Amino acid sequence: MIRDPVRRHVKLPECRSRFLMRACPWRRPTLLTAVLTAVLTMASMALRPAIAEPGAKSTAMRPPPRAPLLALVRPVVAPLPAAVTNNAVARLCRKGRPVLVSFMGLGAAKRWRDITRAAHAYEFGQGKWRRLPDVPVPQGRIAATAVGIGGTALLFGGYSVATDGHEVSEPEVFRFDIETNRWTMRAPMPLPVDDSVSGVLDERYVYLVSGWHDDGNVPDVQIYDSHEDRWTKATPFPGRPVFGHAGGLVGRTLVVIDGVAVVGRDEQGRRRFRLVRQAWRGDIDPDDPRRIRWRRIADHPGPPVYRAGATALPENGWVLFAGGGLRAYNYDGIGYDGVPAEASARVFAYDVKSDRWYDLGRMAQPSMDHRALIAGKRGFHLVGGMDADRKVRRQVTGFILPDASPSPCRTGG
Template sequence: MINLWLHRLPAMAMGIVLIGLAACGQEPADPTASAVAGFELPMPMSNNAVAAAEGPDGPTLYSFNGLQAGKTWQDTSNAAFACIISIKQCEEIAAVPVDQGRLASAAVTIAGKIYIFGGYTVAENGDELSTPEVFAFDPQANSYARLTDMPTPVDDMVILPYRDRYIYLVSGWHDEGNVSLVQLYDTQFDRWSVATEFPGKPVFGHAGGLANHSMIIADGVAVAGLVDGKRKFAAAPFVWRGDIDPGDPTRISWRAVAAHPGGPRYRMAAAGDNSRGLILFAGGGDNPYNYNGIGYDGEPANPTDRVFGYDLKTDTWRELGVLATPSMDHRGLVKSGDHHYIMGGMDAKQAVSARILKFRIDD
C-alpha cells in the first residue's frame, strides 16, 4: 500500500467507440471536438452526485450537490442541474432541500426516480460531518421527497442499484472513520437492512459497479492507524467481487480478485453494464486527496485518462481506451441510450470543470 501521512480534515472482441475516447489505440479523427458532449453544466462542479432519468423533455442527465470552482468550505453546494440530451442544453433546477452544501453524496435511478444519499458538510474550521438524508427526486415533477434516513450516515461510499428496486451502499466514511457496512435500501418499502459486511479494509473514495447479480469494488483509501494523533491514510489497491444471492439480496459472497493494472485510483467514475456483464471504470486521481484536490501527503493529485473494465464472466480486466481529457473527482458514471457520461469533476491542476464527456462501447 502507498502510505499517506495526514488526516482527513477533522470531524479483442470488445472495443470503445470514442466519442471522447481513443479506441483500441486509434485516435478519433477530431479528439478535441469529440471529447465533449456538446453541452456543459451551468457552472463548474466536482464531487457531485450524478444520474440519468427520463425527464419531461426526454432522456436527461442530472447533477446534485458538489464543490464549486473556489474549492473552499464556502464552495460546497446543494445546486442541481438537468441536462436534456436531445437538445444539448443544461439548466439549473430546484436545489436539494438541505441547509448546507454537500460533498461526496451519491445518486442512482430506480424505477424512474432518482435517489440521493448523504454526503458531508464542511464547517469554517474544517470540521466535516457525514449527513443522513435520503431524498427521492421525481424528474417529471421536479420535486424532492424526504425518505427514511440512512441508519449509519456515510459519504464517499459506493452506491449500486439492483433489480430496479434495491440500492446498496458499500463501505464509505462515517464522521470519524471508514465503515465496513453494506447498507441495503428497499425503495419499494422505504426500508433499510444490512447486507453481508464488506470484507476488505473499510475505505472511502472507492469505485464500483453492479451487473446482473455481481458487483466489483475497487481501490479507495483506508485508515492505517494514528501518527502523532493524526490519522495515517493508505491507498488501498485491492479489488473485491461480491456475488448476490438471487433469493436474498442481503446475502453477498465476497472474494478478492486481481487488482487492475496501473495502480490504485481515487474517485473514479464507475458503473455496471448488465448486457455485457462488465463493470466500467474511467478516470480518477493518481493520489488520494482532500476535497480541494491536494493529496493527503501534501502533493497535488493529477487526473488520469484510462477507461477499463472488469469482465464478470472471465474474471479478467480489459483495457477499453483512454479519455481524451483526463478527469477525476467523480461520484458515478451514468448511461443514457448507448452512451456513458462523465459530468463535471476536476481537470489538470485540480481545476473544477463544467465539461460533460461521453463515450460508447461497441461489441
C-alpha cells in the first residue's frame, strides 16, 4: 500500500514520506585525564528505582556491578570506511575471534540516493575494516535487521526508497558466510517488516518482534528457523505496535522497550508519530517456541529512547541498552515537531533473573540511530549512527563494563 499522497514526494518541501519522517578523531588523553574521567564517571552514576506504569510490576534497583561504566579512553575499533547510519550490524565468530559486520544504511548526506548496499567487516586483531561483497539487492536499504549465528549473518528486510519517495518494506532474507564471503538467499519474510527487534534462541530460531510494514506498525512476532529455512508465527506482541524500538533475547526471555507509534493525524490529514514509553518481557515456552508469555515490566531508567542499540549478555542474564534518540525524528535528526532530536549517552540493562533494571552510567559521547549494540572482544560498540549534532558518523563508539564481558567466540566458530 502507498502511504498518504501528501507524504510521498521527497522533492516537495511539504513532503511527509516515511523516509523523510522516520529515518530515514579521538585524541589520546594523558594518564591523569584518563584517571579523572574514570573517577568522574563513577561519581556521576546515579541509581534510580524504575517507575512502573499502572498495572506493571514495580522493581527496585539493586546495587550495580562492583565498577560502573567506564568509557574507553581511546578507540578500540577503527572508523568505518564511510559514514553510515541506520545500518544493520551483527557479531560473527571466525577462528575463535569476533568479527563485526555492517550492512547497508544511509550515508552522510541523508538523501534517498545516499542509501547504500555496501557491506564491511572488522576482525579483531586485524585493526581495519575490509569491504565485503555488496548485499545482492537492486538498491540499498535502511532499517534492516541482522543477527549473527556462528560464522554466518542473517540479514532481514529493511525498506527501499524510490526516486519519488515511495517506500516498500522488503521481504528478502539473506545469509552471509564470513569464511566463503558469499551471499545466499533464504526464505522471504511472510510479513515484510523493517525497524524491528530481533533475538536468537538456541543458535537456531530468530525472532522478529513488531516493526513497520509498508504503511503502518504491526504487532506480529515472526520466527525464522535457520536450520529448516522456514517461517512460523508466535504469540503477538501485546504492547503498542512500534518501529525503532530496542530489545534482545537472553536465555528464553525477550525484552522489548519503547519505539515510535502512529498517534493519529494532524489538521492536514498527515500522520503523527510519537516516541512512546513501554517495557515488555516475553518468556518463551520451553516446549513450544511459538508460545510467548508476555507481561508488562517496570519502565527502564531515564526517558524513552528511539533506535537505541541493544544486545544480549547470556553470562550475566542481561539485555544491555545504549544510546538512542530522545524524540521521534525525521531522516535528518530533526523531530516531527521541528525540534532537533537529542542523542542519549545513557547505558542501562535489564536483569531477567531478578526482574530489575540497572542504570550503568553514560558513554563518553552520545549516539543515536542504531540497529543494534555489538559485543566485541572485550567491550561493546555502536557502529556508525548519528552524533549529538545529528551528523552521520564513521566512528565506532565503545565502552566497557568490568563485570559484564561479551560472550567469547568458540574456537572454530
